[in-house]
Amino acid sequence: MDYKSKLVTLSNRYNPERVPLFETRHFSNSGLQSTDRDVVQYVKKAMCAVDEDYTRKTKEAGEAAKVHLERVLRDVSFEYQGSVMTDTHIKGVSDIDLLVLCEKFYGSDIHRVREELQRQYLYTTEELSRLRSYDQSFYSYQGNSSEDLGNLRAGIERTMKYIYDDCDTSHAKAVKIRNKHLNRDVDIVTSSWFQSLSYVLHDMPKEELGIKIYNKDKGYTEGPDYPFLSISRINSRSAETNGRLKKMIRFLKNVRTDSDLNIPLTSFDINAICYSIPVLDYINLDYRGLVRVLLSTIYYLCTDYKAGELTSVVGDEYVFRGKPEKVEALKALGLEVYQIETELDKR
Structure with a gap:
């Protein structure tokens, strides 16, 4: 070789x-x-990490897209996912996934929570208290979540097309833009939160929040995925x-x-x-x-x-x-x- x-x-x-x-x-x-x-x-x-300057520029490209979206979108929050967040990316020029999360509603394992409340012998007093509290405070969203996400995706597309010359909206799960100034790509992903049974039992730590990704070709979300838990586990074990x-x-x-x-x-x-x-x-x-x-x-x-x-x-x-x-x-x-x-x- x-x-x-x-x-x-x-x-x-x-x-x-x-x-x-x-x-x-x-x-x-x-x-x-x-x-x-x-x-x-x-x-x-x-085995080496990508140079810090390149990683910094990649994150800057994500932040630049985020700033533009913050100016026009409402009821959203932003997070990042992917190998850049664990410093395991290998290309000097890497893209970064910017999650745009709809804050109007959240997905939930409420049915599993209620099922588990019928099997109280499996849980500690503290866990049962968390399950009961979650059940009692839960409310069903009265809006149309698929429509909300479709509108959010359309808003992302309009904004990115206006700002970036190089903007690809053909992909079902992400709007792909290129920041020519920084020479970096950003994937902008329309998504929503998901609260699992495990998330409730563990007292709702952020890293255990799930996400569901909107597929514009299908008109609904797919998942859930747990990118923050994966990031946390890789970072922790590598530190060990x-x-x-x-x-x-x-x-x-x-x-x-x-x-x-x-x-x-x-x-x-x-x-x-x-x-x-x-x-x-x-x-x-x-x-x-x-x-x-x-x-x-x-x-x-x-x-x-x-x-x-x-x-x-x-x-x-x-x-x-x-x-x-x-x-x-x-x-x-x-x-x-x-x-x-x-x-x-x-x-």
């Missing part, structure tokens, strides 16, 4: 605007040595392991992206693979050890149908079950990691 070419590709991706002295500044904390073989340099660089979890996530994303093979695995899939690894298996490992543990994990998942048991970071969805094409993609990724691990072992 030609790691010299891969190094050029990776460096160009991390530094697409050719900032002077980028290599020295950005990779200074990676343990990189000028005498390292090409494969070692590739692995170390592939001195950044090693995020190093593994970035490494697999870079290997996937640099492969000559088509490996259609998403950030969602790769997050789940890395998050599933027990902390004690890698908490003290160096870059070589991290590659080995990733290889053994992928091998494990690809044998005896173990991939079908892997759940998302949040634990609410099976990642590979019933998706043979994703299992094949996982095998292809494993082959790439195997070749890297084999090359690392050469002296």
Whole structure:
């Protein structure tokens, strides 16, 4: 495998605007040595975070779009989701997901809450108190939530078309704009809140709030998803392991992206693979050890149908079950990691 070419590709991706002295500044904390073989340099660089200046500009592009929307929209709030929020994005120029949340209503697990109140023996006194309080304070929205979200999406489209020359409104779930000044993309997602049974039982922490995403082609929401809980869990576990979890996530994303093979695995899939690894298996490992543990994990998942048991970071969805094409993609990724691990072992 030609790691010299891969190094050029990776460096160009991390530094697409050719900032002077980028290599020295950005990779200074990676343990990189000028005498390292090409494969070692590739692995170390592939585990590094995107330069802070690029991430800052990406967030600025999101904030700029948010400011424009705040001026014209009412009864909304804003949040961000995606790999930029965990610092596991791999491209120097990355897009960011700006959620525009309708505050007129919220989705709810009220039926499950009421069902669980009939099984009081399963819960503590404190949990029962939370369930009862939620039930008693709940009210049904009298408006038309689908119409509200349709109007919100239309308002986002009008505003973004007026402000941005490069504005794509053809996608069902997001308005895509490009901030030409900052050279960044922003996906603007029409959505609404969802309060799950778990959210109520755990005393309503913000990170457990769900969202439902509006699909304008279908005219209704899909989900719920729990992006804030996923972000919180990845950030917390990576902090526990001195950044090693995020190093593994970035490494697999870079290997996937640099492969000559088509490996259609998403950030969602790769997050789940890395998050599933027990902390004690890698908490003290160096870059070589991290590659080995990733290889053994992928091998494990690809044998005896173990991939079908892997759940998302949040634990609410099976990642590979019933998706043979994703299992094949996982095998292809494993082959790439195997070749890297084999090359690392050469002296």
